[in-house]
Amino acid sequence: MQPIISIKNLSKTYDTGHHALKDVNLDIQKGEILALLGPNGAGKTTLISIICGLVAPTGGSVTVDGYDIISDYRETRKRIGLVPQELAIAAFDKVFETVQYSRGLFGKKPDNAYLEQLLSDLSLSDKLTSELRALSGGMKRRVLIAKALSHEPRVLFLDEPTAGVDVELRKDMWKIVNRLREAGVTIILTTHYIEEAEAIADRVGVISGGELLLVDDKNNLMQKLGKKQLLIELKEPAQAIPESLAGYALALSKKGSEIIYTYDITSDGTGITALLQAMAEAGLTMKDLKTSQSSLEDIFVNLVNPQ
Numbered sequence: 479m480q481p482i483i484s485i486k487n488l489s490k491t492y493d494t495g496h497h498a499l500k501d502v503n504l505d506i507q508k509g510e511i512l513a514l515l516g517p518n519g520a521g522k523t524t525l526i527s528i529i530c531g532l533v534a535p536t537g538g539s540v541t542v543d544g545y546d547i548i549s550d551y552r553e554t555r556k557r558i559g560l561v562p563q564e565l566a567i568a569a570f571d572k573v574f575e576t577v578q579y580s581r582g583l584f585g586k587k588p589d590n591a592y593l594e595q596l597l598s599d600l601s602l603s604d605k606l607t608s609e610l611r612a613l614s615g616g617m618k619r620r621v622l623i624a625k626a627l628s629h630e631p632r633v634l635f636l637d638e639p640t641a642g643v644d645v646e647l648r649k650d651m652w653k654i655v656n657r658l659r660e661a662g663v664t665i666i667l668t669t670h671y672i673e674e675a676e677a678i679a680d681r682v683g684v685i686s687g688g689e690l691l692l693v694d695d696k697n698n699l700m701q702k703l704g705k706k707q708l709l710i711e712l713k714e715p716a717q718a719i720p721e722s723l724a725g726y727a728l729a730l731s732k733k734g735s736e737i738i739y740t741y742d743i744t745s746d747g748t749g750i751t752a753l754l755q756a757m758a759e760a761g762l763t764m765k766d767l768k769t770s771q772s773s774l775e776d777i778f779v780n781l782v783n784p785q
């Protein structure tokens with residue numbers, strides 16, 4: 479099957495001389511959800527901006543549905559929706575009108591029923607005539623998504639869709655993404671939260687310093703790189719890890735008031751039940767339990783300095 483997006487030897491050097499992208503190659507299949515994971519400055523927005531025709535590449539090529547993003551710009555742009563990282567919004571526009579207008583820009587026939595359904599899916603039904611300036615940040619972001627979907631694109635780019643949004647909106651966003659996937663829309667999102675990639679992506683690309691370091695099926699990636707930590711808060715601080723627990727990968731922190739257990743996310747058993755049992759037998763009483771996921775930072779360290 480022909481990929482919906484095909485990126486070949488793509489590079490970008492800005493006028494400042496900065497190499498923001500270095501020879502990126504990537505095929506994206508129809509209907510998949512791809513997360514581009516990378517720290518600030520990695521080149522994520524640059525990559526998306528090139529595909530959407532907002533930034534000119536300095537080398538290589540990209541096709542969308544077989545059309546070249548430069549010579550067939552109109553064809554490629556029609557098929558793409560973009561929710562930009564920055565909240566750029568005209569304060570006095572009204573919700574329904576601005577979404578209608580976006581659709582019109584792409585030369586699509588008016589279809590208010592479609593737009594009403596779209597806005598309803600985004601929980602904006604009661605805001606149709608509100609001015610954008612009257613909306614909360616989260617609501618504004620929903621409007622941006624509606625605008626990006628107004629012309630029924632086959633590919634949706636979400637640039638850091640949940641950076642700085644509240645938990646409720648983040649969950650809603652994931653639901654929206656899933657619904658769009660069911661409708662056959664291909665979704666490319668950038669994020670620096672590995673939890674987000676884990677929650678919704680089929681495939682994950684790791685990008686750093688303008689290079690696509692790897693692209694892999696999410697489960698493979700988590701298997702290769704994922705480690706989780708369990709933070710066990712103790713009722714009484716411990717001086718040292720009891721010898722009977724030497725078989726576990728444990729560390730003491732916070733002056734002995736917390737034990738950190740690192741385990742492999744994907745091994746058959748986490749060993750947590752046995753550990754808690756052994757802790758109780760060693761006389762350690764726990765107050766609270768938390769888990770934390772290896773950060774993108776850890777993953778990069780692993781990628782750059784494989785053990």
Ligand SMILES: Nc1ncnc2c1ncn2[C@@H]1O[C@H](COP(=O)(O)OP(=O)(O)O)[C@@H](O)[C@H]1O
Binds near residue numbers: 518522
């Ligand atoms: N218009 C520009 N001119 C010069 N440098 C830029 C421009 N836009 C981005 N950059 C630089 O390119 C690098 C990648 O930026 P960007 O693609 O925005 O990264 P990300 O979205 O992953 O944070 C950064 O070092 C950034 O400072």
Ligand SMILES: [Mg+2]
Binds near residue numbers: 522523524637638
């Ligand atoms: Mg960015």
